Structure formats: structure tokens, C-alpha cells
Amino acid sequence: MANSDRHEKPNVSESSYLPQLDTLRGVACLLVLLAHLNQVPALAPIPVCLGTLGVGLFFVLSGYLITRILIRLKQDRQGLNEFYNHRAARILPVYYLTLFVIAVAWPGIHIVWPATFSFNLFFVSSSREYFAVAHGDGLTSPIAHTWSLCVEEQYYWTWPVLVWLIPLKVVRWIPLGCIFATPLITWGCAWGLEVRDLQPQAIEGMLGRLTPTQLVGLSCGSLIALHENWLLRPLSISRPWAVRLHGIIAMVVLGVVLPYWLVTIRLPIAAGLERYLAGTMLHLCCAAIFAITLLTPWLGRIQVLRWLGKISYGAYLFHLPIYVALGLTNGINQASLALAILAVALTLGLACASYFAFESPIRTLVRENERAFTWGSSVRVSAGSVFMAFIALVFVAETLKWPDLFPVVPEHWRTQIPLANDHGTIPETMGEGLTRSIRAELPTEWSYYSHGILHEVDKEGFRRSRPFPAKTDGVPRIVVLGDSYAFGQCVEADQVLSAEIERICLKRGMPIEALNVARPGSEIEDVRDVLRTKCRELNPEVVVYAATISDYFAPYMSYENRTASDIREKAHYAKRFRKALREIQVECRQRDTLLVVVFFTQFPNDPETWKMAEFTESIFESEGVDFIALKPFLEKYRDRSFPASEFDVHPSAECHHIFAEMVADELERLRREKRW
Numbered sequence: 001m002a003n004s005d006r007h008e009k010p011n012v013s014e015s016s017y018l019p020q021l022d023t024l025r026g027v028a029c030l031l032v033l034l035a036h037l038n039q040v041p042a043l044a045p046i047p048v049c050l051g052t053l054g055v056g057l058f059f060v061l062s063g064y065l066i067t068r069i070l071i072r073l074k075q076d077r078q079g080l081n082e083f084y085n086h087r088a089a090r091i092l093p094v095y096y097l098t099l100f101v102i103a104v105a106w107p108g109i110h111i112v113w114p115a116t117f118s119f120n121l122f123f124v125s126s127s128r129e130y131f132a133v134a135h136g137d138g139l140t141s142p143i144a145h146t147w148s149l150c151v152e153e154q155y156y157w158t159w160p161v162l163v164w165l166i167p168l169k170v171v172r173w174i175p176l177g178c179i180f181a182t183p184l185i186t187w188g189c190a191w192g193l194e195v196r197d198l199q200p201q202a203i204e205g206m207l208g209r210l211t212p213t214q215l216v217g218l219s220c221g222s223l224i225a226l227h228e229n230w231l232l233r234p235l236s237i238s239r240p241w242a243v244r245l246h247g248i249i250a251m252v253v254l255g256v257v258l259p260y261w262l263v264t265i266r267l268p269i270a271a272g273l274e275r276y277l278a279g280t281m282l283h284l285c286c287a288a289i290f291a292i293t294l295l296t297p298w299l300g301r302i303q304v305l306r307w308l309g310k311i312s313y314g315a316y317l318f319h320l321p322i323y324v325a326l327g328l329t330n331g332i333n334q335a336s337l338a339l340a341i342l343a344v345a346l347t348l349g350l351a352c353a354s355y356f357a358f359e360s361p362i363r364t365l366v367r368e369n370e371r372a373f374t375w376g377s378s379v380r381v382s383a384g385s386v387f388m389a390f391i392a393l394v395f396v397a398e399t400l401k402w403p404d405l406f407p408v409v410p411e412h413w414r415t416q417i418p419l420a421n422d423h424g425t426i427p428e429t430m431g432e433g434l435t436r437s438i439r440a441e442l443p444t445e446w447s448y449y450s451h452g453i454l455h456e457v458d459k460e461g462f463r464r465s466r467p468f469p470a471k472t473d474g475v476p477r478i479v480v481l482g483d484s485y486a487f488g489q490c491v492e493a494d495q496v497l498s499a500e501i502e503r504i505c506l507k508r509g510m511p512i513e514a515l516n517v518a519r520p521g522s523e524i525e526d527v528r529d530v531l532r533t534k535c536r537e538l539n540p541e542v543v544v545y546a547a548t549i550s551d552y553f554a555p556y557m558s559y560e561n562r563t564a565s566d567i568r569e570k571a572h573y574a575k576r577f578r579k580a581l582r583e584i585q586v587e588c589r590q591r592d593t594l595l596v597v598v599f600f601t602q603f604p605n606d607p608e609t610w611k612m613a614e615f616t617e618s619i620f621e622s623e624g625v626d627f628i629a630l631k632p633f634l635e636k637y638r639d640r641s642f643p644a645s646e647f648d649v650h651p652s653a654e655c656h657h658i659f660a661e662m663v664a665d666e667l668e669r670l671r672r673e674k675r676w
Contacts, residue, residue: 019300021061024293026308028057029315032145033344036323042337052208055148056217056286058316062152063175063221064290070163071225080160081374081382087156088384089366090313094359095149098317102142105325107565109143117154117391118398120147120209122405142321147209149317154211155218157392172226175219179280186213186276197409197647208279216280220287224294314351314359322347409647415450451490451645460534461519463487463496468515468538476676478502478514478667479535481527482546485600485651486518490644495653497546497600500660501667510668515540524551524580531587541676543593544663545584546600549612552577564608568615581623594676596666598628600659602642602651610634628666633658 035051037043073083096115103111113119163171189210193203207213293299300306308315320329326343328335366373366384374382447456447465456465471477480486480498488496502514517534519526527545535543549564552573567573581597588595599616603609613630620627642655651659670676 018294018297019306020293020297021065021300022309023299023302023305024057024290024309025061025312026302026305026310028054028061029308029312030054030305031057032316033319033347036145036320037328037340037343039329040335040337040340043340052282053286056283057289058148059152059214059217059283060221060286060290062155063218063223064225065221066156066159067163067222067225068228070160071168074163074168079380080164081380081385082370083160084384084388085366085370085373085382086363086384088387089363090359091149091153092387093362094314094317094354097358098321099143102321105321106142107569109141111143113398114143114146114150116394116398117150118395119143120150120211121399121402142324145316145320151209151211151214152218153391154395157388157395159218159222168226175223175226178215178219179223182213182216182219182280183276185215186279189213190275193406195408195411195414196406197414198406204275207275213279214283216283217286220283221290224287224291308348311348311351311355314354315347318350318354319343319347322350407647412449413451413645413647415448451648453490453492455489456493462534463493463516463518469513471539472513476512476542477538477540478512478542478544479517479538479540480514480544480546481530481535482518482600483522483526483548483550484518484520485548485602486546487516487520488518488656489520489650490648491651491653491656495656497544497656497660497663500657501544501663504660504664505667508664508668510664510671512667518546523553524577524584527551528580528584528587531584535593536591539591540593542667543584543588543595545595545597546659547597547616548600564612568611574615574619578619578623581619581625585623585625594626594670596626596628596663596670598659598663598666599630600651601630602649602655604634604637605639605641626666626670628662633662 031050031054034043034046035048035054038046038048069083073080099111099115103109113122162174166174186207189212190203190207193206198206322343323329326335326339328340328343373384374380447454449455455463458464458467478498478501480501482497486497493499496516497518498514498516502512505512505514515538517530517538519530522530524547531543549567552567585595597620599613601609601613613634617627617629637658642652642658643649644652667676
């Protein structure tokens, strides 16, 4: 450490308590608590971006307060053992206790990523707003909010080391460099995600969570702490109207940047420069708000907000699991204002109890017994340092898995949108599944490439470029229903399930006409609706329904964090599936159409697939539906899997062919029995 570091004038009020910052922390917490209640009808007018603003304020606060502590430690020639002891005592006990409770309450939830603070690197949302990502029975994931804690923890691992190793005269300018570099870093991250063929909404979700794209708020806080003496110096423009320099800067930033951010954040998917600047603009707004608060000591007199600021960490940790447990984040069922008030009261009550009965005693214990938690003579290490280093190493190990989970897709295999036609272009969200709203916006006919394969789709979302043909007299017609599996994503149009069934049946002397009436993004209720509408028009003799595990989940809900055990253990999944299956069966019986069902999967080597096949077939059997038993397929190929490629898990052409043979065998048997 340079000698000048030791003799630099200490920061203004470096060890003083600033009550106005507790007030600001309370405001930030309140913004998050309210923003995550916007699915309650009475609170729907609350803009979602308030929660984003609240998280940004937390980042600026962390950057400022942590950097002040680090400067003091460096000027006093103290190591980082004390710092990491206090950080570990402050953050980890209540954090891991909360994760343990969540793991017990929601069995099967992926708890490893938040436990290793790598959640923000892996969590890919199916929408821009992270709390719209579903879990379990259609509710928000109770760990979704931990992404911001991952960002802060990763900051705690790196920034203190830089401050300790680098002279302060150099450290002073690192945050400024980070602020200017963040838009470029964001662009680089976006490019890295695009070459992995992640869909635009997933990319937007990750760009709002990755630590390199969230540096501006933390850097602004650090920058203010590092230049506090200069920024707080009165600037005599005209006495007695003396103001402080960073007050002027804050007002200018707030006046210019806030309107810009409010405009860009309202875009469903930011485009152009806004995509890379929106996060920077948000955090500059937060820094300006922070600077104004720092100059306004009287804000510390607002006792309610100060109290909320003190318990804000627990409130932030607990609020989402409580909201999820009470059904307040369910996008399907509407909750009352009274239930929302109860949820907030429970959150604050639990946070208050945790602060005084659990968090504060642990911090006091560590602070008063510093020597007991620090070991060694010549080289001293603390319990906090060791544990933080251990978590960081585990994080690195988890991070090394990233390229395998998200490999770079060859350029000619990436989804290319779309071929030019007279009707414009398709929405970029097509890869996320064709929801009903998107289908209504589709042009008459469009095409796209994925895995180097042309996918032509009509205006209704079916894989064809021409209208369905008129029925040929004397030729039985079969329609194949399902989702993107039966649709044939990543498979040539003449190799999908329906085409293979037609080809195999013709070779066996059983000429038929098989039509692909599957649509990406469908689940069992969508299949029922297609049967009631399109299949009435097509008038088939046989309906083949290729069911998949996603059919158990509610419409429009991501099943990213759900497991097969959830489906088998929670009755509402099977109840919903049974209800729609009965309606499909009734529709077929009314039209004197034979229904044949098969559980379509590409992973016979997965033990969970065996369990799900057995579970699903028990439902088919109890409902009296003709189904194709999957056991011979599973046993024959128990050591194999059939994904389209290492970049996409949709069934391969070989898998389509194998299932087509199974369907053809069943059709032949039913034909002999004169069932159709």
C-alpha cells in the first residue's frame, strides 16, 4: 500500500451514522414490496419499474457504505478479515435459513444456484420481469428475487480485494471506468447470449441480472464514497445560496436521465441503444436520488421509514416466499387488497422479529468476539474470510458449467427470423412458443430457419405453407395433435411424426392421410381447443395426441423450475390434465372419432421419464383412453437419448420415426379390430 494512502485526509463523517440513508433504504424496500403486488387488482396501477428502481437504490447504497468501510480499513492498515467477518454475519445466517425453509416448503426447487450465489448467471426468465416466471402451481418462484443478492455478493468478493491491493489514488477512478464501460459490457453480454440462440425475452431477462451489466449502481455508490470530501465541499456560487457540487450533479442527472429511463423501461423489449443504456440510465437515476438524500439530513427524522430501512434485508428476503405462499403472485387468480395488506404485515412482522431475535444478536456476537473468529499469527484469517472464499470457489465451479449449459450454436443453426414475404415479419418471440395473442398477430404465411432447417408456418401457427387439402374419398384421415414436439421443431417437415406415420402406413399397405395439426407452445387445453375447432373442419377418422410433460402445466406459465416429482406429488396437476383429457375424449366420441394417445419423449435413458410415463399411462388407463404403452420403447433404448442436437432438446428425426412406427403398429392393431 502506498504511504500516501495512510496519510490522506479521512472521508467526511467516515465513521458517523447517516440516518437519512436508513430512510432511503426503507423507501427502496417499500418500492419492491409494492411492485411485487401489482397483480392484485387494487394495486395494478403501481408500475412494475418501481421495483427495479428500488433494487437500483439498494445497489447504490451498498456501493457507498461498503466503500466507506474499506477506505477506513485501508487507512488504518487493517486487513479484510474484520470486513468479511461482519459481512458474513450480516448476510449469510438469515439468508441460508431462508433458503432452507424454502427448500422444505417447495420440494424440488433448484436451491443450489442461490445457495452458491450463481443464480443470476443461470436463471433464464421467459419474460422481461423476473417475478412473472412461474413455479409449481403457476406461482412466481420464491427464490426469483435472490438474483440481486447474488450481484451484491459477487461485488463483495471482488471490490474489497481491489481496494486493498491497489493504491487509493488509482482505485478512485476504477468506478468511473466501470460506469462508462457498462454499456459496452452489456453489448458484449447480449452478443454472447445471442450466439447461444437464446430468445430475445430470455436475453433481456439475463441482461437485467448479470453482475457485469449491473455495475453502474454499485460503482456510483463507490465513486461518491471515494470522492466524498470533494463532492460535499460547499460551492459558493452566490452567497447565501451555497450548494454542494454533487447536489448540482445529482439534480442534472435526475432531470435528464430519469425521463429517458422512464421511456426506455416501458418498452416490452428495448431495442437499439436503449437495450444497452437502460440499465446504466436507471442506476444513474438511483445515484442522483442517493446524492440528494445524502444532502438532506432531515429525511432521517422519518421514523417509520428509518425503522423499515433497518429491517429491510429481512423484509426483502421474506417478502416473495410469503407472497407466493399466499397466492399473491399468481397470474391466473386475482387476490384481494386485504390479503395483500396481510402479506405485507406478515413480511414486516417476520423481518422485525428476525432482526431483533436473530440477525442483530449474531452481528453483536461476532463484533464483540472478533478475536475468537480470527486465527493465525503471521498470516491471519477469519471465519468470514474463509467462508466467503469457499463460497466464491464453489461459485467459480458452478460458473464453469455455463458453457456446457449454454453452448455456442453454429451460426447456420441459429433461429433466423424470418424469410421475407408480403405480410411482414413474425414476432421475435416465436421461439418462446406461440401464445394465443401472438397467433392473432401472425401474418398470413411466414417462415424461419432453425438448425439450418426451414420451418414454414401458416397464419394459424400450423407447420404448412398451404391450406389443408380437401379430404379424399376412401382415404382415412389422421390428425396429429400436440406441441412443438409433434410440430417438429428442428426436424425437416417430411420427417415429423405425422409424415412418418403416413409413410410407414403406406409401406404396410394401409394408405392414410396424416396431417400435422400441432402447434408450438400448446398444452392440453390448447390441444382440446384445436380439436374443437380445426379438427371439426378436417373431419378425421383418428386423432393421435402426442402428450408431453408440459401438458400438465397451466397456459402461458414457464415450467423452468418445476420437476416431474412436483407433477406426481401435487394433485392439482393431474386434476387439470384429467379434466381436459375427458373433454378431448367426449369431443372425439361425439364425432365418432378414434382417439389414440402416446406420451412423447426423447429421453428413455432418464429415470424420471420412466416414472412420468408410468404416471401418465395410469391416467390414460383410468380414463379409458386408448394409449400406446411406452415400456417397450423405454426398455429398448434405455441407454440412449434422442435430442435434436446438443443445442436443442426437441426430439430428433430418429425419435419421430421410432414413435411413428409405434403409432403405426397401434393403428394396424385397431384396424384389425375394426375400431376404425
